[in-house]
């Protein structure tokens with residue numbers, strides 16, 4: 679099995695470039711054990727970065743992560759997110775404390791503002807800074823921020839410590855390549871590519887199927903390999919089925935050729951202008 683490539687966060691810590699998402703998990707108690715087993719399998723295969731949020735399953739996904747993490751918490755890098763409406767100076771602290779209880783841990787490794795809401799960014803940063811001082815989070819970050827949001831964030835006191843921006847980024851949504859990726863790369867801010875498989879829909883595309891056939895792989899593996907070849911990008915597919923988990927891990931064994939990349943560029947062209955940043 680190919681070793682997991684790592685992404686270096688500002689400050690030097692290295693985290694796996696391939697992690698696991700948890701949206702739509704923890705919504706149904708009857709499925710929670712199976713979902714936790716799938717995430718645990720991913721952990722055993724080295725995908726130890728787990729992305730969750732207070733929003734997912736109304737806290738159920740964080741509880742599912744607690745099950746998956748039993749006995750191996752210290753090997754994991756857990757990412758969670760605060761709702762924008764909870765992101766006031768005091769609200770962010772209270773929301774984080776609720777998340778800590780659900781995940782049954784004493785710290786969240788990376789805590790993100792889920793998207794930009796109406797609360798002043800400076801308040802959210804103050805809350806994040808307090809959480810850091812208290813050891814309840816290790817790094818802070820944002821999600822669904824475009825380049826201009828990022829510029830505003832880092833201009834605020836404490837905002838310069840931002841570790842990551844989690845955005846919609848896959849073959850069908852290449853908007854971040856226009857100016858966000860170069861901006862993040864220049865500053866060493868990690869980009870987390872969410873919905874890397876287009877929630878499954880993208881995988882039926884003929885070009886992906888053809889390349890997959892050539893590489894003796896699957897369309898999902900090609901879509902992930904395309905994202906994983908980029909430095910500084912963390913990819914977080916969600917998979918509740920164990921065969922999907924194994925397959926996604928296998929994406930690291932695939933080396934796309936120049937021909938493959940050209941074919942993908944023709945079918946899924948890079949952005950020609952800034953466009954609107956996508957959000958799910």
Ligand SMILES: NC(=O)c1ccc[n+]([C@@H]2O[C@H](COP(=O)([O-])OP(=O)(O)OC[C@H]3O[C@@H](n4cnc5c(N)ncnc54)[C@H](OP(=O)(O)O)[C@@H]3O)[C@@H](O)[C@H]2O)c1
Pocket residue numbers: 698699700701702729730792821822844845871872873874875876877878881898899914915916917918919921922923925926958
């Ligand atoms: N920050 C944000 O605003 C935001 C927004 C969206 C997502 N996210 C994060 O990003 C994660 C991933 O995005 P996502 O859940 O939207 O979509 P995704 O990872 O692109 O796709 C998930 C879907 O693809 C299926 N799948 C997984 N591996 C597969 C494979 N090898 N072959 C075929 N199908 C496969 C899954 O099926 P099974 O589950 O049945 O295996 C599931 O239906 C989320 O879970 C969440 O953690 C963040």
